[in-house]
Amino acid sequence: MRKYIAVLGIVLFGFGCQETPKAPEKTESPQVVPVLHKAPDTLDIPKDKTGDMIRYGRTLIQNFPEYLGPQGTIGKYGGNGLSCQNCHLEAGTRPYGFNFFSTHARYPQYRAREGKMLSLADRVNNCIERPLNGKPMPHDHPEMIAILAYLKWVSQGVPVDARVEGDNQIEIKLPNRAADLENGKKVYNQHCLRCHGADGEGVLNPDKYTYQYPPLWGKKSYQPGSSMHRLIKAAQFIKANMPNDLAKWDKPVLTDEEAYDVAAFVNDDETHPRPFTELADDYPVIEEKPIDFCKGPYADPFPEMQHKFGPFQPIIEWRKKNGQKTGY
Numbered sequence: 001m002r003k004y005i006a007v008l009g010i011v012l013f014g015f016g017c018q019e020t021p022k023a024p025e026k027t028e029s030p031q032v033v034p035v036l037h038k039a040p041d042t043l044d045i046p047k048d049k050t051g052d053m054i055r056y057g058r059t060l061i062q063n064f065p066e067y068l069g070p071q072g073t074i075g076k077y078g079g080n081g082l083s084c085q086n087c088h089l090e091a092g093t094r095p096y097g098f099n100f101f102s103t104h105a106r107y108p109q110y111r112a113r114e115g116k117m118l119s120l121a122d123r124v125n126n127c128i129e130r131p132l133n134g135k136p137m138p139h140d141h142p143e144m145i146a147i148l149a150y151l152k153w154v155s156q157g158v159p160v161d162a163r164v165e166g167d168n169q170i171e172i173k174l175p176n177r178a179a180d181l182e183n184g185k186k187v188y189n190q191h192c193l194r195c196h197g198a199d200g201e202g203v204l205n206p207d208k209y210t211y212q213y214p215p216l217w218g219k220k221s222y223q224p225g226s227s228m229h230r231l232i233k234a235a236q237f238i239k240a241n242m243p244n245d246l247a248k249w250d251k252p253v254l255t256d257e258e259a260y261d262v263a264a265f266v267n268d269d270e271t272h273p274r275p276f277t278e279l280a281d282d283y284p285v286i287e288e289k290p291i292d293f294c295k296g297p298y299a300d301p302f303p304e305m306q307h308k309f310g311p312f313q314p315i316i317e318w319r320k321k322n323g324q325k326t327g328y
């Protein structure tokens with residue numbers, strides 16, 4: 001069937017070529033429609049031993065706790081019922097859903113959080129330790145190798161260190177104000193509660209162990225040291241992908257302001273505690289700290305509260321003026 005479509009494509013394309021090409025009309029305002037990167041087709045995973053490892057790696061991304069969670073059948077590394085796919089949507093192949101399109105091509109990589117080069121296995125372990133509140137897997141663990149094999153397969157054809165369309169987050173316009181937790185709560189009750197629960201606890205699968213709807217806060221959710229705990233990153237993810245059954249990056253349900261407020265509400269440590277992370281050693285070079293990292297010290301004069309909840313414009317402007325990084 002796919003071959004048929006390919007042939008049809010060539011025929012249509014051939015027809016198009018016979019017409020005299022028209023010069024683009026200069027009066028039209030240019031509309032930039034990104035041509036999104038596409039992950040390879042799982043049907044093309046080779047039917048050999050390498051393919052078996054790739055498929056197994058994909059299964060682990062989709063269903064980590066069953067194999068490697070606190071009651072995992074293979075080993076006990078993850079510390080909660082979250083699976084990689086709860087954040088890396090569609091096994092890391094959805095545009096603007098924390099996908100792995102170009103991941104394998106960009107490691108080893110200098111990571112500001114650790115202040116050193118990390119291998120891809122180290123980076124996988126970061127997510128096992130923080131979002132999954134667990135402990136690192138040995139790099140030569142067969143399940144680690146399977147995950148790496150899958151990540152390599154997803155990134156196939158992407159040149160070393162390249163970025164591809166859709167492998168990052170959508171941009172949102174940051175409101176020029178601090179996040180409004182009251183409004184965040186309203187947005188949560190209207191758009192999120194029906195799946196993630198009145199107390200952010202999520203909904204377990206019948207196995208009472210993995211999640212149909214993952215928890216957003218509390219002891220069974222991600223640590224504060226996870227990137228999802230950063231307001232801007234979470235707001236970008238939420239706007240592009242939540243509510244899970246309705247939103248898409250090009251058809252969002254929430255406005256930028258709603259995504260900003262609900263991300264702050266979900267990540268408000270006062271009302272929504274999480275498992276502990278030691279954050280003191282993160283970003284040893286403090287000038288490299290992202291503007292929405294929740295723990296000081298900072299190399300700018302703004303208080304922790306403002307780095308957590310905004311407004312971020314003054315921080316961005318100050319950092320620009322002083323030649324510092326403005327990333328988030």
Ligand code: HEC
Pocket residue numbers: 061064082083084085086087088098099100102103123124127128131132147168222226227228233
């Ligand atoms: C609670 C959400 C969450 C869960 C669960 C999670 N991650 Fe992540 N992960 C993130 C976020 C957020 C990032 C940072 C993405 C960014 O900054 O673009 C990330 C980054 C990564 C990266 C680096 C991606 C890149 O292109 O640089 C890898 C690899 C990764 N995660 C693997 C995993 C694996 C494997 C698991 C399961 C064992 C997992 N993650 C579970 C949220 C999560």
Ligand code: HEC
Pocket residue numbers: 082085086087089090187188191192193194195196212213214215216221222228238242243244245254262263266
């Ligand atoms: C229809 C049910 C549904 C609704 C409504 C919904 N979500 Fe989700 N959410 C999910 C599912 C399912 C996942 C995991 C995706 C997967 O595993 O494929 C998820 C994942 C997440 C995650 C990452 C995983 C984690 O545990 O942190 C966050 C954050 C999140 N949702 C926030 C929200 C917010 C905020 C809203 C409201 C704006 C919302 N969701 C509305 C079903 C829903």
